[in-house]
Amino acid sequence: MADESGPSVAARDDLAGVVDLFEWLTRAELSRALSELAFKRRTEVDEAAIDAAIDRAVDEYALVPAPEGALSGDRSSLDEAAERDAEEDTALAVGPAAFPTLPDGAADLPHILDVPDRGVDREVLADAVLDRLRREAVTAMDGGDAERLETLADVTYDVEAWAPVDVDPVRTRILAEVDE
Incomplete structure (x- = not known):
């Protein structure tokens, strides 16, 4: 049984919903998207909570690391981030344990973030x-x-x-x- 003290299943599915908007996001891009949502809600950004929520979503297969061969679309944001920690550049896609839902305000994220069109080869x-x-x-x-x-x-x-x-x-x- 999973640790119930961490982020909820709803939070995990909200993360998947945000990723689903773009097909895939790097961990850093997802973190930025969540920070933008917090800003829109006029709430404080808790980077540790964001990291914990992403870690749990990956651990539970709601989000999955996507290999380079599964990704299509412009990877310019990956190239620009080459100097950062490799973990932050990990591409994440919606995984098998997710039921993606859009958190309030997430529909505006494609207009806020500069993320090019992307795709994922599901196979x-x-x-x-x-x-x-x-x-x-x-x-x-x-x-x-x-x-x-x-x-x-x-x-x-x-x-x-x-x-x-x-x-x-x-x-x-x-x-x-x-x-x-």
Whole structure:
């Protein structure tokens, strides 16, 4: 079971909704979008909370790192950010565990942010998500992390509904480990 002290599922789905507006965003661009929303609402920007919300969304597969081969569109903002931390330049796309929703004011973000038209090759993204799922399952098995394995088992069902990939071998292995 996930840590309930962190950002809510609704917040996670709001993050996915913001990313969905643009097809994909870098972590830095998503953070900026959330800061713009906070400004529009006249609230304080809590960078640590934004980082925690993004981390949780990625951890729970609501947002997924997108490999370069899955991305289309102008990457000028990525090139301009080359000097920044590589993590900030990670491209994020909507993942299988998300139910994207638009937070209040988000519809204005395309007019506020200077983000070019973009696209995501879902097939390439799905293969990357399946590879990540496999790696994380092995890590959780090796570490005896039953809680993470249960989360990953749930994610296998989300992935299966989200993309035409065969997750059954991964799920079977995870469930066998959980049932031990």
